[in-house]
């Protein structure tokens with residue numbers, strides 16, 4: 001437990017909180033690798049309660065590792081099954097505990113493609129000389 005510094009600002013507390021969340025997710029990963037699933041779930045629970053207490057959001061890279069329905073720690077091949085659905089442009093993660101699927105659309109990639117297309121159209125448009 002980190003000591004609480006007297007007169008520390010809220011920002012500092014949140015920094016400590018997010019640091020602890022990171023540590024807990026690291027521990028959860030290690031626990032999942034050694035197949036200690038209940039332990040991994042407990043770390044996730046702790047990380048979530050820290051996040052709620054200090055109003056720190058779980059970082060994006062970790063959010064996809066928790067089942068949003070039962071909060072199980074998701075580890076591909078052990079507690080979850082990951083698939084890519086290219087038709088629907090999303091990653092589908094199936095939680096093996098509650099059997100529900102969580103979708104992670106890869107919108108950013110689609111948007112990037114769209115932007116590229118748009119800039120191409122724009123250049124064509126602006127290159128057109130009035131006759």
Ligand SMILES: [Zn+2]
Pocket residue numbers: 067068069070071072095096097098099100
């Ligand atoms: Zn689940």
